[in-house]
Each structure stands twice: as C-alpha cells, then as structure tokens.
Amino acid sequence: KAGVTQTPRYLIKTRGQQVTLSCSPISGHRSVSWYQQTPGQGLQFLFEYFSETQRNKGNFPGRFSGRQFSNSRSEMNVSTLELGDSALYLCASSTPSGSGADTQYFGPGTRLTVL
C-alpha cells in the first residue's frame, strides 16, 4: 500500500497570504489528523477529521481550518499567514477502532516558510 502523501513538500509564502496543504491518506483509512511541528512548541495537534466531519480540534486560532472529502483526502488552510506559522505540517491517517489505540501513519510533511 502507498503511504500517506502530502503536497506540496515545500512552500514559501509571505505574511498575510493564505495557504492550502493537501493530504492523501493510506487507502482504506478514514481518519486524518493534522499536526504542526516547530522547534519552539514541538508537535501540536491541530485537528482530526473522520468521515468528512471534524471530530477533534486542538488549541489553534480560527485562521487554521480544514476539511475532508468523501474519498478521505484532507486539506488544511491557513489564512492571513504570520511569521510564527512557519513550521512542518504533518498529516497522519488511521483506521479508527474507537479506542485511541489506533496507529497513526504519518506523511513526510509540508515545510511552510512564511517571510
């Protein structure tokens, strides 16, 4: 099976712009989660989607949003970019059993740089 894919791998934007990142989960996986990784804050949970519904949300401002399509592919959007949004954005997919013990498989990430 192909792994989790994320596009683009690298992105450079300027402050005030918006950006959309894409994630294709492993075939058959219905849950997609997004994480932000920065040197200062580490790995932080953004949100999780399951069957096109946001099921869980982290503590991020409303500028961060996402959605999931019927084929389980997911996008996240960041509007009005700030310098502090520069980070590696990781997507993970899983086949939820409802227990929290599911393995999340991570993609390679999208490196976003905001100038």
Added chain:
Amino acid sequence: AQSVTQLGSHVSVSEGALVLLRCNYSSSVPPYLFWYVQYPNQGLQLLLKYTSAATLVKGINGFEAEFKKSETSFHLTKPSAHMSDAAEYFCAVTPNFGNEKLTFGTGTRLTIIP
C-alpha cells in the same frame, strides 16, 4: 488531561552501547502510549505502542519499551546502538477511549558516537 515528559532533550551513546530514552506519563487512568522516530526531513514512524495487552512491548529495529504503572514510565531501550539509530525520538499518549489525538513529548535527539 494526559501528558508525557521526556527526560533529556539530547542523549549520546557509543555505537554498540545500550540506548535508554526516558518517558513518563501523567494520566488518571492507564493511557495508550507510543514511541515514534523521526529522521531528518522525514515524517514520524511508529516504533512501538502499548495498548495494555502486555507490559513489555517489542518494536521495530530492535527497540522495546516496558510499561511500569507504579513508576508511570514507558522508557525505550535498545541493547546495542547502531549508527542508523541517530534520529529524534518522541513519546506520545492518547486517552484510552475513542480519541485519535496524540499528545507528544518534547522529543529526545539521539546521537551515536562511532
């Protein structure tokens, strides 16, 4: 809320020596615990996970971890370090009820000395 603490942001060991990376969890009930590894410019790869089936968990690449409830610990070990083990390691936790949110520790960068 569940959390994990990783002691030591940097650990250096000689090639062939024991690797010990520490992780302590904070939870009112035993959670599910995970160890992930991240190589430079890559995503995270699962090494092993504890889901209450067995306290000693064996993972990939010769790593294992033991869940100790009395010490609220889930330390990662490998008997003999290899140069290819150089990477960053993250301990993570999810609640033991339907919730996919992983809460990560701050990570430990492992350096292998030739």
